[in-house]
Amino acid sequence: MKVRIDWTYKSPKDQVLKFLSEELEANDAIQIAADLERTGRTKRLQFVDRHNSNWSLKELKNYVTEIETEPHDVIVYYDGGFDRHSKRAGLGCVIYYKQSGNDYRLRKNTAIDELESNNEAEYAALMMAVQELELLGVHHLPVRFIGDSRILVNQMTGEWAVPEQTLARWADRIDQRLEKLGIHPEYEFVPRKENAEADRLATQALNYTAIESLTDISAANE
Template sequence: MEIRIKWGYKTPKGTETVFHSEEMPAAKALLLAEDLERTGRVKNLAFIDRYDSNWSLKELKKYLKGIETEPHNITVYFDGGFNPGTNASGLGCAIYYEQSGKSYRLRRNAAAAEHLSNNEAEYAALYLSLQELELLNVHDMPVLFVGDSKVVINQMDGDWPVIEVNLAKWADRIDGKMKKLGIQPEYELVPRKNNAEADQLATQALNGIHITGTIEMLKE
């Protein structure tokens, strides 16, 4: 979860002002806030998430303690490929997350034959990632979804209307799964070169190469 710190400051002579930090991971914000409090000059310290909800220091500590053993700080890369000559689709997702003080990467792909377009394959890849999150027991958690499909990212983010009937069905299906899991989605559109891992997984699925597995990401 990304969060901002807001705090009041008072000089020894009584001059006061209010500061706002840049957005940062919640764990980092907690460390900085505790250090600020040790100065003895901080007042009305609060944390603000991306939904403009306010958290107290006590609430943030409780939240971070509660998610230590659950997957958190989750970023999902997804991509779908489509072969119009065969109507075959390849779906891929790479999920990065932290759990119990360690970092992990999950990769998964799948082949499909029932889609009608590349856009539908992209939606199916997003849904595949949600199925993997469900298997990880991810719930009541913010998740960042990263993709290179302008259609899927802009439609799921609410910037573009979903006009095509088959895509609307996928969007509704995905929204339903999000609500079931309590996922608070954030979407990021990136160039294809920045989504190379998910793209490769989708291409491998199209070529009949099945990939699934999770590894621990060791710190350098």
């Protein structure tokens, strides 16, 4: 989780100044906050997350300790491919996360039938990714969802309306599942070349190649 440090400083001449830092990883923010408090001139200090919730130093330390053994710092890439002749869709997702000091990558794809469009395949891929998060035990965290469908990203962020009822039903189901898990989604659009892993998984699913793997990438990089 990323936070900003919000603190008030009192100078030797009793001048009171207020500061708000750039976003920092929670662990880095805690270390910097400890340095600020050691000056003896910090009169008020708290942390602000991306949802404008305020955290005390004690609360943030407890949070970081609690989530260390659970999946956190989660980033999801998803993609859907669609064959309009067979109405068959290939779905792919790649989930990066940290747990107990290690970095993991989960890769999953599947194929489903009877969809209506490539846009629906994108929504189905996002739903599959959310279901995988639930299986991992991800909950009450911010999660980055990265995909190459501008339509889906803009619709899920509320920038665009969702006029098609089929897509609206997918969006509602995804929102409901995320709310149930306490996940705060952060949707990002990227060009297709930056979503190559999920795109490849979706294509492999269309070609009848099923993939499901979990890799400790921190161990692989040693």
